[in-house]
Amino acid sequence: MEPVDSRLCESFQSAVELVGKRWTGAIVTVLRDGPMRYTRLATAVPGVSERLLSERLRELETFGIVTRRVLPGPPVGVEYELTESGRELGEAMDPIGVWARRWMERRVPVER
Amino acid sequence: MEPVDSRLCESFQSAVELVGKRWTGAIVTVLRDGPMRYTRLATAVPGVSERLLSERLRELETFGIVTRRVLPGPPVGVEYELTESGRELGEAMDPIGVWARRWMERRVPVER
Numbered sequence: 001m002e003p004v005d006s007r008l009c010e011s012f013q014s015a016v017e018l019v020g021k022r023w024t025g026a027i028v029t030v031l032r033d034g035p036m037r038y039t040r041l042a043t044a045v046p047g048v049s050e051r052l053l054s055e056r057l058r059e060l061e062t063f064g065i066v067t068r069r070v071l072p073g074p075p076v077g078v079e080y081e082l083t084e085s086g087r088e089l090g091e092a093m094d095p096i097g098v099w100a101r102r103w104m105e106r107r108v109p110v111e112r
Numbered sequence: 113m114e115p116v117d118s119r120l121c122e123s124f125q126s127a128v129e130l131v132g133k134r135w136t137g138a139i140v141t142v143l144r145d146g147p148m149r150y151t152r153l154a155t156a157v158p159g160v161s162e163r164l165l166s167e168r169l170r171e172l173e174t175f176g177i178v179t180r181r182v183l184p185g186p187p188v189g190v191e192y193e194l195t196e197s198g199r200e201l202g203e204a205m206d207p208i209g210v211w212a213r214r215w216m217e218r219r220v221p222v223e224r
Contacts, residue, residue, distance in 0.1 A: 011209075011212040012209045020132035046121075092208050096131070097124045100124045105123045
């Protein structure tokens with residue numbers, strides 16, 4: 001029997017930990033509609049604080065999932081956009097969303 | 113502009129947090145090949161401790177993702193198997209794995 005490839009596990013693990021941070025999935029989902037100003041992002045992602053939104057965006061930028069662009073204005077602003085990697089990540093998250101809607105929303109505790 | 117559906121966010125979030133716990137992805141992956149005895153699972157998932165393996169399996173059972181069956185033996189043992197939900201979860205995880213292999217393994221830090 002083949003054990004699970006631990007290198008594969010690690011990259012899967014890093015990806016899923018990144019996506020699993022609160023708000024990260026929502027940020028990527030919102031940006032799938034196209035580039036968005038920071039101020040609009042803050043209202044499009046319900047309930048996120050400014051601090052956490054900035055933190056998550058910085059992290060996504062570090063991972064090459066979003067790019068940040070300063071807009072000359074007026075009004076001066078900052079815009080975020082998914083990279084190719086980010087767009088592919090958005091698509092890769094879809095089946096988990098479908099699964100969750102199918103199996104988590106109607107979930108009732110299993111009898112032990 | 114439509115804000116992200118927060119109910120959808122919550123079920124996605126629960127799913128991704130479940131899958132993102134260390135070893136959970138590996139356990140589901142290993143069980144995709146078919147039912148497996150606990151003792152074989154412990155060697156098929158590299159590096160997991162007995163305590164964490166048991167804990168993760170119990171959690172997956174609670175979420176209706178695996179079922180547990182006591183085998184009469186000899187040797188007496190316990191076998192785990194994916195449910196329909198579990199098999200679908202395994203498939204839903206695949207694109208994240210593909211994305212991770214493509215974008216996380218070759219990742220170099222992005223210049224700021």
